[in-house]
Amino acid sequence: MDITAKIKDQIISAIGNSCAVLEDKKVFKFDEQGYLLPIEIEIPKDKKNGDFSSNIAMKITKLVKKNPRETAQLILDNIDIEDTYIDRCEIAGPGFINFYLKKDWLYDALKLAHKMGADYGKTDMGNGERVVVEFVSANPTGPMHMGNARGGVIGDVLSNILKCAGYDVTKEFYINDAGAQIEKFGYSLEARYIQALRGDDAVEFSPDWYQGDDIKEHAKNYIEKYGDALLEKDGEERRKALVDYALPINIENLKKGLLDYKISYDVWFPESTLHKDGEVKETMDALKKSGLTYEKDGALWLKATDFGCEKDEVLIRQNGIPTYFAVDIAYHRNKFAIRKFDRAINVWGADHHGHVARMKGAMNAIGLDGDKLEIVIMQLVRLMRNGEIARMSKRTGKMITLSDLIEEIGVDAARFFFNLRHSESHLDFDLDLAVAQNSENPVFYVQYAHARIASIINSLKEDGISFDENADLTVLTEPEEEELTAKIAMLPNEICICAENSDPSRITRYVLDLASLFHSFYNAPKCRVKNEDKNLTLARLYLITAVKTVIKNVLDILGIDAPEKM
Template sequence: MTPAELSQALHAVLTSAVADGAVSLAADDVPASVAVERPRQREHGDWATNVALQLAKKAGVPPRALADVLAERLRSVSGVSAVEVAGPGFLNISLDTAAAGELARTVVEAGPAYGRNTTLEGQRINLEFVSANPTGPLHIGGVRWAAVGDSLARMLQASGAEVAREYYFNDHGAQIDRFARSLLAVARGQDAPEDGYGGQYIGDIAAQVLADAATAGEPDPLSLPEDEAQEVFRSRGVELMFAEIKQALHDFRVDFDVYFHEDSLHRSGAVERAIARLRELGHVFEADGAVWLRTTELGDDRDRVIVRSDGMPAYIAGDLAYYLDKRERGFDRVVIMLGADHHGYIGRMMAMCAAFGDTPGVNLEILIGQLVNLVRDGEPLRMSKRAGTIVTIDDLVGAVGVDAARYSLARSSTDSMIDLDLDLLARATNENPVFYVQYAHARTVNVGRNAADLGVRREDGFDPSLLDHVTEGTLLALLGDFGRVVAQAAELREPHRVARYLEELAGAYHKWYDQRRVTPFGDEVVDDVHRTRLWLNDATRQVLANGLDLLGVSAPERM
């Protein structure tokens, strides 16, 4: 019996109790589904639910009284071996061995689809992450968002949502001008401006701009007037830098559905249209020669200038236009992932959301990610050989590989700062979490190979009642919990939950492997015990593979 099947059984029990008057609830008060989860302590049963606590007030009875009614009926459900009422009204449910073991076949037959769910079905989500300025290589903070953002997108999709991964291309503003001036100066053999960008990559790009012009038979950019030369280095330099960022992300297994250019908002008139919309809604006023957005009435700490007194739009004007554009493209939810230095940005963004008549925290969500520190030989890794002042995606991937980099960045809550020990992540030991999980998967594959060599075939027999060892009960309970973990990770925007789940599953599998043999030993004859355990082995392999895929990490067959 799967958790979904148990949930359906609970729903049926509740519905029948309402229908025959044993529970005084209106039909509309019966939830569409009843949530079940694993108890914290294994001895409390296989699954638990708090549905009696949720519905007792509406039913007009104490929670334990309602729980008693449901427990009595649930005990007669096929596959349920025991139901206990605990605490204020929890139902602790134990399944008989055969019903619990049947899950192994369910997982294997579902294959890659196991764990997928429909909790977010019908939602259209625009997920914006990374969005690094195209003025230098992707730094370690952006790499964290690449790993977390792409993993989150996979989990949202696995939960039924329609997701667009979006990269906001910051190609408008002062930082791009400083980048262009830096390239031009270095191309002339001069130092970059004091407020410009440094590092070997500036020289590399400047040289490439000159080489590309020569190859195309174009005038030498250095022979052009100052404004024209700077424009050549700006347009071509940004193009080259962004191509490098896109390639680095692709190699990191992160690709975007939309690359949105900030400059297009200003060229298309989208900024003016957004301001006009807010003016119609009564949130815009003029003072001191500037145009303001009245955000203090919407939760912000002060009103915001959107057009300065010189007629130039302030930075927030682009945000207004960009948010409106996303909503007009049909997205129900806009999720933006920002670095720790943007924490003060939340108030104005939520006020902007409210100004358009939307609900902050629903139509607009902002996730803040904390800093990442790289450590090698016990010392912080402070800068890149190529970028000069930052640690880049290439530094991390070059040190530990894509799998370890993605997994280690996604396995911690984004609201906590993390230290990544590069020495640890490069080791093939159980202390390395990604190795620990990947090794468990490789071990399941190896068990399957050995079983095939010795004539153990799943299709020749399956008796779930034979999965009666405590390690098998623990493993089955974890396998059954996978779908709930995926749904919760998607709903809470916390992909690290899947990584931590996989580590727990790997640990349970290793313990089972140490105590239960899939292949015959010595003169043993192959029987249903071996075949049934192979089903459990292969079910674990499938869930490990599915979970690693949600994190964008490979599931190796040999290590």
């Protein structure tokens, strides 16, 4: 249940009913169908302007042929706010209608948080719509980098938010186990294998191949296990054997690394199945039937310029091998046409920005709805240490991988910091701040709020004071108490907004704000939880218990621990 949604519905209904009364009185006359424009409700930044506000009077002024303030006054003269949370309505500025609420909504929000507990914040907004969220999908040819690390958190937290908002969510990793990168992986392994047995001069290692030490390690381990028998095989057979050995190891390392990062997937989808099951061919046939393909220079092309792209794209090369783009179309067709997802969300790096329009267009070309494919674009991360860009691992002196990062700062800090800014914002990740044990570190600040509340509750228990679900909440009248309660009330609404906008960073900022409000409450001398007034003590215990519940619920969404002690 979302109490703020209930209040918005009450306001919309009150305005709509007032306008209907005025139309019956022939004071208002809308368009020929009698339609009223959508009534928008927002939360004013300045509390002096009420708890909620609407600009409806300004939107309909041309329809009713009166100025906005006159229109607003007519609405208020005929509005019925009986049996609602609305206490009073006022006109402000050029014609805004501001709504001030009874305190009951705050008390009911606290009661709801207590009643729902771990489920508080969840809504049925998504109505069970099936959504597949694909994220990370790193090439299984080497370790994960910082882009994978940020994308992993964004995709995982977004998936968790969508689940809380009532969607049926599938988390998916697309394994690129076919195509050009696997071919390059094979050549890289083969060269290192031969070099390990016959010396570095035995074969030239192309600068285009994978240069990492992990390739050398695979070759070394293969030799230790199977010897030099592959030297007698032809190149194709040798490369296949090496890939068949190393690729599963890399995939298992990906799975383990992501589990260490607190990310588990519902589906690991291999690209190779699209080839084996004939789905790539089926997809190309569907594109040909659409009339949006043509042949040129022995290759099959997609008329991508027909749906706004800068240039047409190759689907099948001259050698008959499909491009990555062609296989990607087949993969997304599988999501919609085969597995019947209602919506697909992909988390992509900024370098894939140009791929968005052509993929949506390709979906439309094969009879699917490109608008059901949503792309979350993620900007680059810059790691900072001692005020300078950090490119090397402190442990190994080499490129910083996801496992290096977790080892240096911990999973919680990594997940919190990567989700602190909107995905389309560049992120400077301060490694020193991430390990600081003080209030400057945002994840420490939030976790400490949770631990501090746990300590207060335990201390009260030792003094014989326990939670009372019948506490008199009307004694919570201090501004700090009301601000905290209002923030608690906003959680379900925040989750819905995050889900609607595919912006998981918003929930991180929300819990930071909540922690800040709690610390302000705690540090205010007039807001001591334990005091001489027993009723006030019980009410404040009720309040901080709700704060603790909400912090825990949000940290669960973020995949971050909520410690009882720090």
